[in-house]
Amino acid sequence: MGVLILTREQIKQVIDMRDVLEKVRDVYKLKSKGESVIWPLVNYEFEKENAAMDIRSGYVMGNEQLHGLKMLNNFPANTEKGLPPFNGLMMVYDSNTGMPIGIMDASYITCMRTGAAGAIGVDALARKDAKTLMILGAGKQAPFQIAATLILRPQINKVYIVDPVNYPQAIALANRIEQQLKEEFDVDASGVSFIAEEHAETAVREADAVITVTRATKPMIMNDWVKPGTHFSCLGSDMEGKEELDENIFIGARVYADDIAQCVRVGEMEIPIAKGTFRKEDIVGEIGDLLINDVKGRENDAQTTIFDATGLYILDLAAAKVAIANAKAANMGIEIDM
Amino acid sequence: MGVLILTREQIKQVIDMRDVLEKVRDVYKLKSKGESVIWPLVNYEFEKENAAMDIRSGYVMGNEQLHGLKMLNNFPANTEKGLPPFNGLMMVYDSNTGMPIGIMDASYITCMRTGAAGAIGVDALARKDAKTLMILGAGKQAPFQIAATLILRPQINKVYIVDPVNYPQAIALANRIEQQLKEEFDVDASGVSFIAEEHAETAVREADAVITVTRATKPMIMNDWVKPGTHFSCLGSDMEGKEELDENIFIGARVYADDIAQCVRVGEMEIPIAKGTFRKEDIVGEIGDLLINDVKGRENDAQTTIFDATGLYILDLAAAKVAIANAKAANMGIEIDM
Structure with missing residues (x-):
């Protein structure tokens, strides 16, 4: 009955995006139930x-029966000191007994579940014939988004990687991503073209699905560029004042949230709602409602769809459970009787 | 730069009540500054x-520069399953960098800092000539309170251990405490008489200082029994509805809090304030204010003094820092690069 301690490197070795996708989908459904x-x-x-x-915590019932928390620290000045600017740990407890079952680095799990969230939005809402994906933001989240989306939508054959703030980063990612997908995610992307872009317009005009993962606080994708039927999974906006899409994209779009209250407060929809461009009442539902068929998804191939995902700690919990189970099976990590 | 993992047993081995007393006093002072x-x-x-x-968290500056949290779980049905009903873990971070420095069992540290808190109240407020201590509640907290108080007030030569709910527990503790103090806390109590009592009255009538550490929700100490000049350190009341003292004891007493807002909400003073027996405005100050001489302490040998302590997570942090430093010096625990 010890507590399993897992480092970032160990989690990276034992966790598979396919398992995380399944767990994240299950947790969205549990939330909607x-x-x-x-x-x-x-x-x-x-x-x-x-x-x-910040400290995020929560409890997921059903088959999971887990609760816990993560504390994430963001100390930008660490970079100058040769230390990671972001770090954090999470604790996972069995909610049948309250006994701790795992303590682990929170950063890799956060990336995995965030990648899964973006991709589940694309898979649930993008047109069935979607072939072109665009990622806005070529930072550390991008590979996770691409991997998860290619797993769920293997017919995608073109991925634009756009980074208006750091174009060299977009080029570097486009050059290495096929190999990284193979090595880190066991995803064969040999049939996919990866194209780096500095500006979003060209890519947006062509994209069937767009995933945004920047820290932007003003729109980087304009409504005029959007072709009919585009899907947006918006992951970057998770704090007040963050915004990646032109508010007008919300007009007439079918909009879903991971958690309505949280998205209204800090998500991509925060500013459109504040400005009156979009109304809370017009949210179709939560993504979990869609996954359990409580609400309808895309109605036709011309609609814009938006999945606003601000991040839910219960996703981390379920992903952590996978990591713990896989690590135990692989005899990895240190188990300590605390 | 690894994270030190410490179990309850390791913490017990490396932490000394004298260090914790010093740290808890420092943190009370920092809070008041x-x-x-x-x-x-x-x-x-x-x-x-x-x-x-519950999740308790906080940040202490000054020489400490620490932040962190603890999650405590209380699952009473665990006893039937052969599992501990209470358990919890804490995480400690360096607030200069946000880097985690320790992960450890929270239970022993909670007991240590609670013992220190009660004793600091006695030392700061009981009459200088106090010789008789009474502990109400012979549960797991009692030895920590006795140890810390005897360290700060070595002239105490009689300790009443009162447990109206579980008298056999009081007898057992009175029989073993001298040895436990020696072995676990390095405190020589060979000159102290330990007397178990089922009812509080006899002990209260004689006590110079009283520490309450029960889960009571109605008064167990009546005003009529209290002799002039008695000090009370009230540790048991830390949730709404808990109460150990007759409200009338507050009338005319000099009352101090560990945290005024928290004590008013959930401390021993909650009910006297709600009933109008005592007023928030009549609180003399926080214990830290007294320790930095911002407010006055006992004014004469006839006054009743009360220290209402609901528990502050920042005390755990400072105690945890001691445990980490001592464990490193003793080459104890496992250090993991997370």
Whole structure:
């Protein structure tokens, strides 16, 4: 009955995106069946250090029966000190007994479940014939989004990687991604073209599905560029004031949330709602409602669809459970009787 | 730069009550200087499991520069399953960099810092000539309170151990405590008489200082029994509805809090304030204010003094730092690069 301690490297070795996709989908469904609780966010800004921390926690029932938390720290000045600017740990408890079952690095799991979330939005809402994906933001999240989306939608054969803030990063990613997908995610992307772009317009005009994963605080994708039938999975906006899409894209779009209350407060829809361009009442539902067929998805090939995902700690929990089970099976990690 | 993992047994081996007393006193002072933040409590009741969890977190500045959290789980049905009903883990981070420095069992540290808190109240407020201590509640907290108080007030030569709910437990503790103090806390109590009592009255009538550590929800100590000049450190009341003292004891007493807002909400003073027997405005100050001489302590030998302590996570943090430093010095625990 020990607690399994897993490092980032160990998690990376034992966790498979296919398992995470399945778990994230299950947790979205459990949430829509009322089988989960997101506990209140605790966050703080360290003024002198120009840093921030947040504590996310929650409880997922059903087959999972897990609760726990993660504390994430963002200390940008660490880069100068040769330390990682982001880091965090999570704790996972068995909700049948309250006993801790795992303590682990939170960063890789966060990336995995975020990749899964974006891809589940694409898979559930993009046109069935979607062939061109665009990723806005070539940072550390991009490979996870691409891997998960190619697993769910293997007919995608072109991926635009757009980074208006750091174009060299987009080029580097486009050059290495096929190999990284193979090595890190066991995804064969030999039939996919990866194209780096500095500006979003060309890619948006052609994309069937767009995933946004930047820290932008003003729109980087304009409504005029969007062709009919495009799907957007918006992952970047998870704090007040963040925004990646032109508000007008919301007009007439079918909009889904991972958690309605949280998306209204801090998601991509926050600013369109504040400006009156979009109304909360016009949200079709949560993604879990769609996955359990409580609400309808895309109605035709000309509609714009938007999945606003702000991140749910219960996704991390389910992904962590996979990591714990796989690590135990592989005899990996250190188990400690605390 | 690894994270040190410490089990309950390891913490027990490396941590000394004298160090914890010093740290807890420092943290109370830092709090009164505005050098700490208690972050919002997150708690939850698992209805079906008849269980509860809470997440306490905070940040202490000054020489400490630490932040972190602990999650405590209370699953009473575990006893039938042969599992501990209470358990919890804590995480400690360096607030200069946000890097985790320790992950450890939370239970022993909680006991240590709670013992230190009760004793610091006695030392700061009991009459200088106090010789008789009474502990109400012979459960797991009692030895920590006795150890810490005897360290700070070595002239105490009589300790009443009172447990109206479980008298055999009081007898057992009175029989073993001298040895436990020696072995576990390195405290020589060979000159102290330990007397078990089932009822509080005799002991209260004689006590110079009283520490309460029960889960009572109605008064167990009546005002009529209290002699002039008695000090009370009230540790048991840390949730709404808990109460150990007759409200009338508050009338005319000099009352101090560990955290005024928290004590008013859930401390020993909650009910006296709600009933109008005592007023928030009449709190003299926080214990830290007293320790930095911002407010006055006992004014004469006839006054009743009360220290209402509901528990502060920042105390755990400082105690955890001691445990980490001592464990490193003793080459104990496992250090993992997460």
